[in-house]
Amino acid sequence: MSNDPIFAAWQQATRQLPLVAILRGITPAEVEAVGQALWDAGWRLLEVPLNSPEPLQSIERLARRFPQALVGAGTVRTEAEVRQVRDHGGRIIVSPHFDARVVRATVALGMLSLPGVMTPTEAFGALDAGATALKLFPAEAIPPAAVKAMRAVLPAAVQLLPVGGIGPDSMARYRAAGADGFGIGSALYKPGMDAAAVAASARAFADAWAGTMRA
Template sequence: MNRMTPLEKFTGAMHTLPLVAILRGLTPGEAAAIGDAIVQPGFRLLEVPLNSPDPYASIASMRDRFPDALVGAGTVLDARRVREVHAAGGELIVSPNFDADVVREAVNLGMVCLPGVMTPTEAFGAVAAGATGLKLFPAELASPAVVKALLAVLPKGTPLMPVGGITPHNMAEWRAAGAVGFGIGSALYKPGKSAVAVRESALEFIAAHEGTTPIPHVR
């Protein structure tokens, strides 16, 4: 059976649940349990920021455990780190900024790349370099109106995903402006949060995306 390419995984996730789980601070020892808590309910986009403890080990572990998910790294700041993520089995590169060398290296290696942008100059530069989609970061500095304005001038179909301060309660207004997905950080996972609690948060985000009410957890 042929495995899906990174782009096919990304495209599939964008149609089903376009939420990137940002697992900053994840340790290799908890990668399986936290991954299960997120993937089993439906997440398929998993990001381990490189300022986490031993991130390459976590990426390798999650890639093996969740072959149908798109697993990779965040806070990727240079082309060397892109190659290191690729060597660990990662297929996703996310950055807080736009660096053309990072985008081009990821594209050359067949990886999905989501650079961080805030201005039209950065957004158009990232698209020209070959970015798969754009991460609007930090979203706290922007607004749904910014999303609407950027999408009015960017190439039609450019995925724009706000990251920073996203909760189940404010997703609807961003989506109404045209955001097609989100990066979810500390509201989903932070160091010390149990797998059970992470799963509950994952279900809340999924319900918010689908416009439904999550089933209360029975304790």
Template sequence: MADSPWIAILRGVRPDEVEAIGAVLVEMGIRVIEVPLNSPDPFESIARLSRRYGDRALIGAGTVMGEADVARVADAGGQIIVTPHADLAVVLAAKSRGLLIVPGFFTPTEAFAMLRAGVDALKLFPAEAGGPAMLRAIRAVLPAGTMVLPVGGVDPDNVAAWMAAGAAGFGIGSAIYSQGDTAAEVGAKAAKIIAEFKQR
């Protein structure tokens, strides 16, 4: 996150387009790429990204709901698991395969349970429902150094507010990729987000 505070969420991406999109993102310095498992043939997309960019970026899966999917992501070469929920079984499965794990949470109870399980970072989701004020409040009680990544509704217009509230990074979906976007369109969106971040 220190080098690349953005997680590019490629929901809906197809295997035949994912490498070109990945090339643009990696070239622009975005070093974490997530393929949600409700995308077309997500494990093939993860495998293609991992083969081509796995030495330069963290490639993994989002919307991971069960232990079996963790195994399939690992077998495809994925390195990071992101969930929408606080699921201990998924966390333990990811750690057992040596993968990074970033579970979703929305309450302090969920956050502390996940931290006790040894997660690598926390995903505040859905972030737009709580807003930066919620993140600021919960950071006051979380252990120092806890990485919290807001996901859901993050865009160039509110990046500064999230940063001020203590976000360690951002999961960015439609503001960086919408189903059907070309690699050039993804590059233009990413450039806007990066420029906004650097201005703050």
């Protein structure tokens, strides 16, 4: 995997700013302006959940406008959806759950797989299936103490990204417990937010991450 150019792009992006923008509810008409705001704030990981309006169009527009970003889909539940995302330029598959079939289909198509897990059993199953990194979801039910316990038993190289209810003020506690990054949803973008508001939120999260790393 280390020689895979997409995995290398993932490593570079997560070294720079390991925050995944979850743009749930965004429309194709607004996605490029919001994407530009995120790009300018240093975000390189962009996710459009499939329960958004016309998500595949939004993914295609983001992938075309920001070819150096890693664009993908969230709320992916089937192998067919994995193929659709790939066909529209997506390179990341994020799920709220762990399904080995979805992970294997993602890996077979040369894409990055971030399944949602809550327990060590799910985490090791996802890794065995080929997951790139692990989405800890929902983070509201996985406090920093639980992340620390999971970190203790997982391989050190495995990246853990809590998702759900994460704000700039909670990142430091999760980072100290062993989180390697985060997925940021409604605290970053809500349907109807304009690009300027997203830009301000994106900068606040980026600054919080930088502060966490200095701590």
